[in-house]
Amino acid sequence: MEKTIRIFSPATVANVACGFDILGLALENPGDEVIIKRKASSGITIFNETPYKKIPLNPDANTIGVAANALLRKLGETEGFEITITHKIKPGSGIGSSAASAVAGVFGINQLLPNPLPKEDLVEFAMLGEKVACGSAHADNVAPALLGGFVLVRSYDPLDVIRLSFPESLFIAIIHPQIELKTEDARKVLRTNIQLKDAVKQWGNIAGLVAGLAKNDYQLIARSLEDVIIEPVRSLLIPGYENVKQAAIQQGALGCSISGSGPSVFALCESQEIAERAASSMQKEFSKLEIDTVKYISRINTEGVKITD
Amino acid sequence: MEKTIRIFSPATVANVACGFDILGLALENPGDEVIIKRKASSGITIFNETPYKKIPLNPDANTIGVAANALLRKLGETEGFEITITHKIKPGSGIGSSAASAVAGVFGINQLLPNPLPKEDLVEFAMLGEKVACGSAHADNVAPALLGGFVLVRSYDPLDVIRLSFPESLFIAIIHPQIELKTEDARKVLRTNIQLKDAVKQWGNIAGLVAGLAKNDYQLIARSLEDVIIEPVRSLLIPGYENVKQAAIQQGALGCSISGSGPSVFALCESQEIAERAASSMQKEFSKLEIDTVKYISRINTEGVKITD
Numbered sequence: 001m002e003k004t005i006r007i008f009s010p011a012t013v014a015n016v017a018c019g020f021d022i023l024g025l026a027l028e029n030p031g032d033e034v035i036i037k038r039k040a041s042s043g044i045t046i047f048n049e050t051p052y053k054k055i056p057l058n059p060d061a062n063t064i065g066v067a068a069n070a071l072l073r074k075l076g077e078t079e080g081f082e083i084t085i086t087h088k089i090k091p092g093s094g095i096g097s098s099a100a101s102a103v104a105g106v107f108g109i110n111q112l113l114p115n116p117l118p119k120e121d122l123v124e125f126a127m128l129g130e131k132v133a134c135g136s137a138h139a140d141n142v143a144p145a146l147l148g149g150f151v152l153v154r155s156y157d158p159l160d161v162i163r164l165s166f167p168e169s170l171f172i173a174i175i176h177p178q179i180e181l182k183t184e185d186a187r188k189v190l191r192t193n194i195q196l197k198d199a200v201k202q203w204g205n206i207a208g209l210v211a212g213l214a215k216n217d218y219q220l221i222a223r224s225l226e227d228v229i230i231e232p233v234r235s236l237l238i239p240g241y242e243n244v245k246q247a248a249i250q251q252g253a254l255g256c257s258i259s260g261s262g263p264s265v266f267a268l269c270e271s272q273e274i275a276e277r278a279a280s281s282m283q284k285e286f287s288k289l290e291i292d293t294v295k296y297i298s299r300i301n302t303e304g305v306k307i308t309d
Numbered sequence: 310m311e312k313t314i315r316i317f318s319p320a321t322v323a324n325v326a327c328g329f330d331i332l333g334l335a336l337e338n339p340g341d342e343v344i345i346k347r348k349a350s351s352g353i354t355i356f357n358e359t360p361y362k363k364i365p366l367n368p369d370a371n372t373i374g375v376a377a378n379a380l381l382r383k384l385g386e387t388e389g390f391e392i393t394i395t396h397k398i399k400p401g402s403g404i405g406s407s408a409a410s411a412v413a414g415v416f417g418i419n420q421l422l423p424n425p426l427p428k429e430d431l432v433e434f435a436m437l438g439e440k441v442a443c444g445s446a447h448a449d450n451v452a453p454a455l456l457g458g459f460v461l462v463r464s465y466d467p468l469d470v471i472r473l474s475f476p477e478s479l480f481i482a483i484i485h486p487q488i489e490l491k492t493e494d495a496r497k498v499l500r501t502n503i504q505l506k507d508a509v510k511q512w513g514n515i516a517g518l519v520a521g522l523a524k525n526d527y528q529l530i531a532r533s534l535e536d537v538i539i540e541p542v543r544s545l546l547i548p549g550y551e552n553v554k555q556a557a558i559q560q561g562a563l564g565c566s567i568s569g570s571g572p573s574v575f576a577l578c579e580s581q582e583i584a585e586r587a588a589s590s591m592q593k594e595f596s597k598l599e600i601d602t603v604k605y606i607s608r609i610n611t612e613g614v615k616i617t618d
Contacts, residue, residue, distance in 0.1 A: 018512075019512070020509060020512075022512060023516070152513070152517060152520060154514065154516065154529075154532065155510070155513055160517070162520055162529060164520055165520075191505065192504060192506075193502045193503065193504055194502065194505050195502055195503075196499065196502065196503050197501075199503055199508040199538075200330045200331060202512055203327075203329075203331060203515045204330075204331040205464075206512045207328065207331060207461050207463065207515045207516065207518075208463035208464075208471060210523075211471055211473055214474070214519075214524075215523075220471060224463060229508075
């Protein structure tokens with residue numbers, strides 16, 4: 001059996017406008033890359049070759065370590081592994097950096113075990129890893145990072161993860177403004193109570209989005225990509241947000257909203273060409289405020305985390 | 310051009326567990342039946358041949374009259390019509406009695422006009438009729454009564470009505486307990502604010518239901534037929550509700566909840582056989598409390614309101 005594997009684990013967009021805490025999609029780029037190697041002694045050892053020096057190497061404080069150990073404990077495995085992080089999505093970007101790490105670790109180690117679990121069964125372990133990084137256990141980044149595609153987390157208790165149908169031609173433009181916005185802070189601004197009438201609008205939109213994705217109905221997708229609950233509050237934390245969003249829509253994007261808890265902003269588009277135009281136009285709006293940006297253009301990743309050699 | 314037509318307009322189940330105010334489905338039976346006839350003078354004249362003598366004959370106070378006049382005004386038509394209600398779903402049953410009337414009137418008169426509008430354009434007029442009867446304008450009964458099938462009202466402003474895909478084999482059991490429960494009262498018990506965490510569960514379920522219907526995934530449909538917001542409050546108005554629901558589930562129903570604002574209870578089932586078993590079992594529970602019931606078993610009506618001769 002092979003003893004060293006390289007893993008690519010994708011960035012993800014959680015929430016996707018109207019799907020707060022229940023919807024996510026996987027990107028083809030960027031992603032985390034790790035090398036996993038069996039070692040002679042038990043336990044997890046982590047090496048960091050990325051420029052992000054704040055990543056803790058102690059496996060009990062590290063996203064990958066916590067997720068990996070949860071899996072090993074559950075399976076009663078005592079084997080040890082060396083995990084080297086060679087490439088990392090920038091932490092705090094809002095495109096599932098910690099979920100990608102947790103998924104890379106759990107998936108890679110699972111591959112090296114004598115009786116690997118199916119991918120679907122790994123979601124719960126990856127969630128534990130993400131919890132270390134962002135304070136609460138969510139599945140709307142880890143599930144699409146694992147499974148690829150557009151993923152619905154119908155329920156958390158019990159965990160129920162559903163792969164949705166979607167049009168193959170969809171492209172995503174991601175603009176990551178170089179500002180700091182912590183997941184905990186983005187959660188703090190949310191109210192614990194909302195108006196029933198707003199909730200009705202939101203569940204109309206999520207139902208419309210799922211129907212539109214299943215029917216390849218771009219206009220229905222566009223009409224449904226509206227978040228009346230979370231975006232109005234969180235967008236206040238992103239300078240120039242409203243202009244950025246309008247710029248994407250004017251270029252033909254189906255919709256534009258905050259990726260996860262931000263600060264990245266995504267635009268869902270019918271084609272690569274529209275995604276490129278939307279991205280440039282969104283970048284221009286941020287640059288008016290002298291905010292630097294990083295851009296990613298990607299098709300939806302249908303495979304999820306994978307072995308790259 | 311024909312001058313007299315008979316119309317059948319179906320009963321409907323609104324909300325369908327997790328889809329409060331946005332989801333409805335049409336039944337093959339029961340339904341309203343009306344005869345519509347051109348008359349020489351302008352204006353709407355209503356005749357009631359049903360046993361329900363409280364139905365107002367003044368067209369400005371009658372569901373059919375208000376809906377029909379709204380359509381005629383919009384189109385600038387001055388023709389007059391005689392409308393005879395020959396059969397009526399029992400008012401106050403929770404299966405869209407007033408929506409069926411409004412839809413029958415609007416659809417029938419539209420058919421007799423020189424340039425009839427498409428069915429989709431009639432929803433707004435039927436909504437006005439229903440408003441007279443129940444105090445607020447909703448589309449989750451009138452839209453499925455008009456269009457048939459499983460219908461999503463994604464948005465009310467602007468009105469956006471979507472036909473959902475669903476498995477053809479579905480059957481509905483309706484049990485109407487003979488107790489009085491007014492729509493206004495059923496609305497009064499609802500809170501105007503809800504917890505965000507409950508809303509997240511609800512939109513997970515509605516997304517799961519739409520995905521399950523599109524995929525013909527009965528188990529996903531079953532898991533998604535859960536209402537954590539409205540049912541816990543409204544069910545308190547229906548004696549024995551929890552036992553009735555459990556009886557349906559034990560007989561193999563995919564799910565069971567309150568039809569519209571009640572008091573009718575519906576069970577969504579994979580086959581006619583299961584629907585029959587669920588219905589008997591639900592009736593037994595009500596009879597333990599000495600509550601009489603009326604039962605309807607129906608496939609989902611895919612056509613909606615129609616001319617019957």
